[in-house]
Amino acid sequence: MPTKTVEQKERVVVRFAGDSGDGMQLTGDRFTNATAVLGNDLATLPDFPAEIRAPAGTLAGVSAFQIHFASQDIVTPGDAPNVLIAMNPAALQTNLRDLEPNGTLIVNEDAFVDRNLEKAGYSTNPLDDGSLGGYRVYRVPMTSITVRATEGMGLTKKEAERSKNMFALGLLSWMYSRPTDVTTKWVEKKFNRKPDILRANLAAFRAGYNFGETTELFAHTYEVKPAPALPGTYRNIAGSTALAWGLVAASVRSGLPIFYSSYPITPASELLHELSRHKNFAVRTLQAEDEIAAIGAALGASFAGQLGVTGTSGPGLDLKQETISLAVALELPLIVVDVQRAGPSTGMPTKTEAADLLAALYGRHGESPLPVVAASTPANCFDTALEAARIAVKYRTPVILLSDTFLGNSSEPWRLPDVDGLPEIDPHFATQVNHDDGFMPYLRDENLARPWAVPGTPGLRHRIGGLEKEDVTGNISYEAENHERMTKLRAAKVAKIADDIPLLEVDDETGDAELLVLGWGSTFGAIRGSVRRTRRSGRKVAHAHLTHLNPWPRNIEGVLRRYRRVLIPEMNTGQLAMLVRARFLLDAESYTKVQGQPILAADMDEQITRRLTS
Amino acid sequence: MTTVGNGGRHGPDGGGGPGSGAALTLTKKDFASDQEVRWCPGCGDYAILSTFQAFVPELGIPPEQMVFVTGIGCSGRFVYYMDTYGVHGIHGRAPAIATGVATARPDLSVWVVTGDGDALSIGGNHLIHALRRNVNVKILMFNNQIYGLTKGQYSPTSEEGKVTKSTPFGSLDHPFNPVALALGAEASFVARTVDVDRQHLTGVLRRAAAHEGVAFVEIYQNCNVFNDDAFLALTGKETKGLNQIRLEDGKPVTFGPDGARCVAVEFDGTLRIADTADTPEELVYVHDSGHPNPAPAFALANLSSGPTEPTALGVFRDVRRPVYGELMDRQIALATEKLGRGDLGKLLHSGDTWVVEDGGVPVGSFQS
Numbered sequence: 010m011p012t013k014t015v016e017q018k019e020r021v022v023v024r025f026a027g028d029s030g031d032g033m034q035l036t037g038d039r040f041t042n043a044t045a046v047l048g049n050d051l052a053t054l055p056d057f058p059a060e061i062r063a064p065a066g067t068l069a070g071v072s073a074f075q076i077h078f079a080s081q082d083i084v085t086p087g088d089a090p091n092v093l094i095a096m097n098p099a100a101l102q103t104n105l106r107d108l109e110p111n112g113t114l115i116v117n118e119d120a121f122v123d124r125n126l127e128k129a130g131y132s133t134n135p136l137d138d139g140s141l142g143g144y145r146v147y148r149v150p151m152t153s154i155t156v157r158a159t160e161g162m163g164l165t166k167k168e169a170e171r172s173k174n175m176f177a178l179g180l181l182s183w184m185y186s187r188p189t190d191v192t193t194k195w196v197e198k199k200f201n202r203k204p205d206i207l208r209a210n211l212a213a214f215r216a217g218y219n220f221g222e223t224t225e226l227f228a229h230t231y232e233v234k235p236a237p238a239l240p241g242t243y244r245n246i247a248g249s250t251a252l253a254w255g256l257v258a259a260s261v262r263s264g265l266p267i268f269y270s271s272y273p274i275t276p277a278s279e280l281l282h283e284l285s286r287h288k289n290f291a292v293r294t295l296q297a298e299d300e301i302a303a304i305g306a307a308l309g310a311s312f313a314g315q316l317g318v319t320g321t322s323g324p325g326l327d328l329k330q331e332t333i334s335l336a337v338a339l340e341l342p343l344i345v346v347d348v349q350r351a352g353p354s355t356g357m358p359t360k361t362e363a364a365d366l367l368a369a370l371y372g373r374h375g376e377s378p379l380p381v382v383a384a385s386t387p388a389n390c391f392d393t394a395l396e397a398a399r400i401a402v403k404y405r406t407p408v409i410l411l412s413d414t415f416l417g418n419s420s421e422p423w424r425l426p427d428v429d430g431l432p433e434i435d436p437h438f439a440t441q442v443n444h445d446d447g448f449m450p451y452l453r454d455e456n457l458a459r460p461w462a463v464p465g466t467p468g469l470r471h472r473i474g475g476l477e478k479e480d481v482t483g484n485i486s487y488e489a490e491n492h493e494r495m496t497k498l499r500a501a502k503v504a505k506i507a508d509d510i511p512l513l514e515v516d517d518e519t520g521d522a523e524l525l526v527l528g529w530g531s532t533f534g535a536i537r538g539s540v541r542r543t544r545r546s547g548r549k550v551a552h553a554h555l556t557h558l559n560p561w562p563r564n565i566e567g568v569l570r571r572y573r574r575v576l577i578p579e580m581n582t583g584q585l586a587m588l589v590r591a592r593f594l595l596d597a598e599s600y601t602k603v604q605g606q607p608i609l610a611a612d613m614d615e616q617i618t619r620r621l622t623s
Numbered sequence: 624m625t626t627v628g629n630g631g632r633h634g635p636d637g638g639g640g641p642g643s644g645a646a647l648t649l650t651k652k653d654f655a656s657d658q659e660v661r662w663c664p665g666c667g668d669y670a671i672l673s674t675f676q677a678f679v680p681e682l683g684i685p686p687e688q689m690v691f692v693t694g695i696g697c698s699g700r701f702v703y704y705m706d707t708y709g710v711h712g713i714h715g716r717a718p719a720i721a722t723g724v725a726t727a728r729p730d731l732s733v734w735v736v737t738g739d740g741d742a743l744s745i746g747g748n749h750l751i752h753a754l755r756r757n758v759n760v761k762i763l764m765f766n767n768q769i770y771g772l773t774k775g776q777y778s779p780t781s782e783e784g785k786v787t788k789s790t791p792f793g794s795l796d797h798p799f800n801p802v803a804l805a806l807g808a809e810a811s812f813v814a815r816t817v818d819v820d821r822q823h824l825t826g827v828l829r830r831a832a833a834h835e836g837v838a839f840v841e842i843y844q845n846c847n848v849f850n851d852d853a854f855l856a857l858t859g860k861e862t863k864g865l866n867q868i869r870l871e872d873g874k875p876v877t878f879g880p881d882g883a884r885c886v887a888v889e890f891d892g893t894l895r896i897a898d899t900a901d902t903p904e905e906l907v908y909v910h911d912s913g914h915p916n917p918a919p920a921f922a923l924a925n926l927s928s929g930p931t932e933p934t935a936l937g938v939f940r941d942v943r944r945p946v947y948g949e950l951m952d953r954q955i956a957l958a959t960e961k962l963g964r965g966d967l968g969k970l971l972h973s974g975d976t977w978v979v980e981d982g983g984v985p986v987g988s989f990q991s
Binding site: 042045046048191238239240241242243244245254257258261266268270287288289290291292293295297298299301302305306307308309310311312313314315317331332335339424425426428464465466467468469470471472473474475476484485 | 693724962974981
């Protein structure tokens with residue numbers, strides 16, 4: 010057996026790419042879990058096609074999964090992969106451009122046949138024509154070894170071939186010294202009712218592992234040491250799961266059952282799927298007939314005393330705006346989750362963008378202000394969902410919670426919070442008549458919030474609606490001055506929430522940064538990673554990140570004015586930058602990217618370096 | 624004044640919740656709000672409101688257990704005149720909002736008041752889905768065959784050729800037959816009545832209230848400003864006897880002076896209007912609103928092409944189907960029985976987790 014050396018690495022970015030039928034998401038997911046067990050810090054990003062089943066072997070059908078793991082704290086799924094696993098020519102064609110120069114390329118040699126090459130647009134075989142000279146190429150006949158390894162297990166050739174993703178997983182597990190028991194245990198559990206498939210998967214996985222160990226093709230394995238982390242119990246979590254669990258947590262901490270009503274839409278459907286599994290938390294889920302019905306039913310549930318929540322993505326947000334406006338008038342708790350995707354119109358449903366900020370803030374007719382919050386990392390989706398619920402319930406208002414495709418799909422390790430330490434939310438239902446002349450549905454408390462009196466409560470019967478209401482009584486009123494007073498009261502209530510949210514924190518180690526990068530949403534990881542990195546090479550740069558987009562934290566203007574230059578990176582054409590410039594007459598600069606892909610740390614390196622060397 | 628127990632209430636567990644047990648003494652006044660009623664003088668809505676307020680005490684439902692949800696249009700104002708809980712929503716969306724109320728709270732008595740434009744045009748989708756789900760909501764659709772609040776455009780129930788402000792050369796649209804539409808959406812209760820016939824309206828409301836699940840009630844309602852006398856054939860002193868076809872369960876359907884006319888069963892299963900004298904007794908249709916097949920009800924709905932000729936009134940269909948909110952409650956109970964009551968800590972720790980101990984070193988206590 011050849012001797013293999015072990016090489017230490019600080020961080021590695023691996024991308025698995027193949028046909029959407031090749032099981033790349035599952036392979037990535039399993040590699041992620043084995044990596045998490047090892048104690049590496051990690052971040053992941055899947056990238057799958059919009060088509061459910063694009064023709065096999067075509068460019069449109071390529072599905073990829075990227076994982077960044079390291080022996081230090083990391084915050085993004087990584088930029089250029091160090092290792093690319095290409096299961097077929099189409100996967101190579103679409104992903105090679107991202108691989109770092111001299112990067113490791115592992116291909117499934119068996120898939121590089123004429124028909125597949127043609128489908129991927131290759132006129133000659135890239136494995137033979139010298140075009141891959143800039144990479145370390147490993148040709149592995151994954152399909153045929155897998156078929157051989159599973160011989161005699163009673164599978165057809167086609168069934169046997171399907172396990173080739175487990176071969177790839179085995180090979181990579183060997184290469185990066187990942188524990189194998191995590192994967193084998195999972196396979197055993199997953200396929201315990203299908204013994205043939207179970208045996209084939211385990212055989213393919215072992216074949217991949219042993220292939221790395223025994224062939225002379227690979228000279229070293231790599232080791233990535235565990236990253237230092239705070240003590241606690243951890244799990245890997247994707248943004249969509251974290252958001253759904255945050256809503257469940259809000260229900261537990263408020264005692265209000267969640268009523269989640271939604272219409273299927275990519276990428277927000279994940280929330281409906283996840284929440285519908287948790288009926289034992291008294292979560293009611295309703296797949297409505299359309300986006301409008303979805304929010305209508307959620308609002309009805311809120312009127313009836315539950316926590317109405319609806320989730321959608323861009324086109325659905327457009328459809329919901331009229332009902333959001335009704336919720337602004339009714340002043341009832343309601344959470345609208347917008348998992349943003351590339352627009353306009355249908356746009357690119359599986360690709361990320363964060364261009365709904367202005368639609369969230371100003372997308373309705375009339376003066377209809379509401380609080381807007383945005384999640385910054387996959388795990389942070391949990392906290393942000395709780396925060397949205399806290400604000401909605403305390404201030405009797407609809408809240409828009411912005412996530413995006415990237416956040417929803419990507420994952421990171423999450424140190425699990427102590428349930429008893431989570432914020433408590435008091436629904437504070439009205440139970441008593443609040444005025445000498447009877448119950449006044451628009452008599453406000455010290456937060457300017459109105460009483461929430463739910464049907465069934467004797468003595469508090471009232472009617473509310475979208476017509477302008479008289480201050481205090483809630484009766485219909487077309488009186489000129491009353492309308493202006495109500496308009497100002499609704500705005501003041503939302504503005505006052507600024508007293509009840511944390512101040513904007515700045516990551517400025519030395520306190521003498523010249524450039525402040527102000528971000529919001531899923532750009533957090535790229536900005537934080539780049540700011541730390543460029544700081545180590547001497548750049549004086551700071552980072553602040555907004556969770557509350559309306560109202561802003563009280564100290565935002567002071568923070569912004571402390572820095573000579575302010576840079577606002579966004580996955581839109583400069584929406585927050587426009588707001589900051591308009592509000593503070595401050596010359597904030599905008600960096601924008603609308604390619605359906607997240608802003609990378611490398612993009613930020615360039616933006617920061619350019620501004621601090623000129 | 625009526626003094627009743629818990630009759631007519633159908634809570635999720637057969638009538639629990641506030642108000643059960645103790646006898647309630649309720650009067651019309653308990654349900655009338657202090658708001659001035661502001662429909663045009665002479666509007667059919669006054670008659671419906673007055674009949675409803677006079678009828679509702681007999682249900683024995685405490686007013687705080689009732690929720691009215693309305694949309695936009697003249698009918699939308701109904702909510703402000705009932706001293707119950709209420710939401711005046713947005714155009715067409717009342718069935719959606721009411722679906723949320725009724726599904727979240729099966730203990731409530733939820734009513735939607737809507738119009739022909741609100742329910743059948745902008746809100747058509749919500750209406751048919753509330754009907755097919757069998758949400759426990761009673762939907763009263765005031766049909767005046769016109770857009771009144773926007774001052775006189777044709778509606779989805781206006782007759783072809785209708786001349787209005789938006790159709791000076793006549794409407795080209797074929798109208799909906801609301802009862803047929805509701806039957807097509809598999810509503811479990813479908814009825815039709817008229818605003819000015821207090822007794823008939825009360826009878827239909829009584830049966831709608833007693834029905835478990837969704838009830839769709841079309842109420843012909845006169846708009847004396849923009850579409851006066853649209854239903855004269857069915858309400859006029861001289862004409863109503865000729866044109867009202869009253870549906871009564873178990874009885875052969877005859878109408879007109881001395882029952883001279885009848886509804887006859889054709890050999891292909893359809894129904895037509897015939898002279899009773901010329902129709903063999905066994906071919907006179909006998910009404911059965913509980914018939915499991917909606918076909919006879921559908922045929923009754925299509926006896927006339929509009930309210931200007933003999934038209935069926937009464938309960939077309941009244942069948943039992945599982946009620947949506949109760950189904951959802953049952954699913955929650957079953958899930959809780961199977962999975963145990965939700966425990967947030969357990970949920971967060973479910974699946975693959977790992978532990979990092981003091982010193983930041985992960986230990987191998989990986990749990991799956």
